[in-house]
Amino acid sequence: AQSVSQHNHHVILSEAASLELGCNYSYGGTVNLFWYVQYPGQHLQLLLKYLSGDPLVKGIKGFEAEFIKSKFSFNLRKPSVQWSDTAEYFCAVTTFKAAGNKLTFGGGTRVLVKP
Amino acid sequence: SQTIHQWPATLVQPVGSPLSLECTVEGTSNPNLYWYRQAAGRGLQLLFYSVGIGQISSEVPQNLSASRPQDRQFILSSKKLLLSDSGFYLCAWSEMGLAGLGYFGPGTRLTVT
Numbered sequence: 001a002q003s004v005s006q007h008n009h010h011v012i013l014s015e016a017a018s019l020e021l022g023c024n025y026s027y028g029g030t031v032n033l034f035w036y037v038q039y040p041g042q043h044l045q046l047l048l049k050y051l052s053g054d055p056l057v058k059g060i061k062g063f064e065a066e067f068i069k070s071k072f073s074f075n076l077r078k079p080s081v082q083w084s085d086t087a088e089y090f091c092a093v094t095t096f097k098a099a100g101n102k103l104t105f106g107g108g109t110r111v112l113v114k115p
Numbered sequence: 116s117q118t119i120h121q122w123p124a125t126l127v128q129p130v131g132s133p134l135s136l137e138c139t140v141e142g143t144s145n146p147n148l149y150w151y152r153q154a155a156g157r158g159l160q161l162l163f164y165s166v167g168i169g170q171i172s173s174e175v176p177q178n179l180s181a182s183r184p185q186d187r188q189f190i191l192s193s194k195k196l197l198l199s200d201s202g203f204y205l206c207a208w209s210e211m212g213l214a215g216l217g218y219f220g221p222g223t224r225l226t227v228t
Contacts, residue, residue, distance in 0.1 A: 006158075044159075044205065044219040090158055102149065102174075105159040 002027035004093050006106035014114050015083055021076040021109050023065075023091035033074040034092040034103065035065055044090070050074065061085070083115045117142035121206050121220035129228055134179075134193040136223050138206030141187065146208040146217070148189040150181055153203040153222070162204075165189060201227045 005024045013019065025031060035047040048059025055067040065076045074091060091106040118141040128134060140146055147166050151159040161174045163181035171181050178197050182190045189206055206220040 004158075043221055044207075092159075102161055102164050104161070105151075107158040 002031070002093055002095060002104050004091050004104050004106035006089075006091055006109050008109045009107065010110045010112070012112045012114065013081060016080050017113075019076075019078045019081045019085070019111065021089055021091075021111070023074045023076065023106060024072050025074070025091075025093045025104075026072065027093065027095055029095055032094050033065075033067055034094075035059065035063070035074070035076050036090040036092060036105075037087050038090070039084075039087045047076070047089070081111075081113050083113050085111060086113045087111060117208075117218055119206060119208060119218050119220040121204075121223055123223060124221065125224045125226075127226045127228060128196050130198055131195045134191070134196050134200070134225070136191040136204055136206075136225075138189040138191075138220055139187055140189075140208050143187070143208065143210060143217075145186060146210060148183060149207040149209075150189065150191050151205040151207060151219075153205055159205065163191070196227045198227050201225055 003026045007022045033050040036044050037047045038044045047063055048057050048065055050057045050067045058064045063076060063078050065074055067074050088108050088110050090108045092103040094103045120139045122137055149164045150162040152162055153159050162179060163171055163173055165171050165183045168183055168186055178200055179191060179193050191204060202225060204223045204225060209217050
């Protein structure tokens, strides 16, 4: 069964700093990869996804993620964060063999951006 | 547009009492439906998913059950709650055949006392 690891549980940084959140998955076959974000008091929402093609994926709010197949990684990046990026971020994976398109999530990373 | 509703938003129940959480989806047909439990530091754990009316798949053995009596209705239940059932429960959906979840509901905070 697939699993997803997010190594940083908490990240604190200042506005304008760069952000990179690590995500590694364990599955040897073809995968679809996702980053979700949960802002304080709001629903989980999709930030970006990789299905196929260009391994560098751009999402909403200036986020991007790079799929490196050889490293089983899908790290999330943002060059310059804002206070409004304070949220919890979840990496998730699904495979073509996953019945019902079910997603496996990582443990999440809480990001606090100080103004 | 698609909308997903969950209720109640918060619930406090004593140990041994029954549970019924409801989720309904609007604006789509024949969705895949999911129940997740979110615990701090442990991400989202998939509890159940359904690819159609009356079709329920359970991911983890537990004190809970799920039912899908209608195409866009998904119910999470328990006959007797345990303390360990406390948590934040999220309903979600995806379109059939498309990878990745479409939307998550607002969630239900369940506290078992």
